[in-house]
Amino acid sequence: xxxxxxxPKHLITATGQRVTLRCSPRSGxxxxxxxxxxxxQGLQFLIQYYNGEERAKGNILERFSAQQFPDLHSELNxxxxxxxxxxxxxxxxxxxxxxxxxxxxxxxxxxxxxx
Amino acid sequence: GNSVTQMEGPVTLSEEAxxxxxxxxxxxxxxxxxxxVQYPGEGLQLLLKATKADDKGSNKGFEATxxxxxxxxxxxxxxxxxxxxxxxxxxxxxxxxxxxxxxxxxxxxxxxxxP
Numbered sequence: 001x002x003x004x005x006x007x008p009k010h011l012i013t014a015t016g017q018r019v020t021l022r023c024s025p026r027s028g029x030x031x032x033x034x035x036x037x038x039x040x041q042g043l044q045f046l047i048q049y050y051n052g053e054e055r056a057k058g059n060i061l062e063r064f065s066a067q068q069f070p071d072l073h074s075e076l077n078x079x080x081x082x083x084x085x086x087x088x089x090x091x092x093x094x095x096x097x098x099x100x101x102x103x104x105x106x107x108x109x110x111x112x113x114x115x
Numbered sequence: 116g117n118s119v120t121q122m123e124g125p126v127t128l129s130e131e132a133x134x135x136x137x138x139x140x141x142x143x144x145x146x147x148x149x150x151x152v153q154y155p156g157e158g159l160q161l162l163l164k165a166t167k168a169d170d171k172g173s174n175k176g177f178e179a180t181x182x183x184x185x186x187x188x189x190x191x192x193x194x195x196x197x198x199x200x201x202x203x204x205x206x207x208x209x210x211x212x213x214x215x216x217x218x219x220x221x222x223x224x225x226x227x228x229x230p
Contacts, residue, residue, distance in 0.1 A: 002158065002160065004158070033218070042220060042221075042222045042223065043159075043204065043220040043223070045217075045218050045219075056217070058217075090158055090159070092158075092159075102208070103149075103161050103164065104161075104218070105161070106151075106158035106159040106160065107158050108156075108157055108158045109157075109158050
């Protein structure tokens with residue numbers, strides 16, 4: 001158990017809908033990262049928040065957004081969902097701002113299925 | 116840009132066989148290198164890491180040495196067990212982005228160990 005929790009575990013929805021994925025980092029960790037894992041794209045970094053502020057952006061679509069709250073939990077919002085958004089979404093956390101030596105601890109993931 | 120290339124799987128071995136999973140990288144600057152493992156239905160777990168050239172990361176019998184001259188970070192284990200069956204990801208973390216770390220993952224190598 002990494003100490004990172006994600007809810008829900010599974011989510012099934014329809015195209016065009018909007019969903020929110022939630023992540024609670026390990027106690028004491030200030031950074032939260034979001035990743036998308038799909039069969040064709042592999043594991044892709046989406047976005048990072050550090051202590052409430054956006055820190056780094058990867059391959060995140062404009063239909064997706066995230067935020068980190070004062071209690072450090074984070075939410076990833078996916079809107080206007082398409083079939084291709086079906087994937088496993090992982091949250092990870094680390095202690096600091098994300099320096100190259102910073103270890104990221106991953107949650108169990110949320111499996112999103114768009115029908 | 117930064118990238119990681121790891122050997123394609125799947126890899127199937129008998130128990131107690133020697134394991135090598137190749138990983139090479141392309142990066143500017145001084146990245147850190149990681150191996151993560153993903154067991155079925157779970158998130159990624161850090162297996163080992165190395166933060167500078169010639170460092171050797173080790174954990175649970177697995178080893179990998181950061182070779183700057185060959186830009187490689189191959190994973191090895193002398194005697195695999197059935198419980199090592201999982202997907203292994205090589206990853207690179209580089210302080211490339213203006214405010215954060217650019218984290219890249221390889222495509223993953225699925226290992227199956229048979230009794």
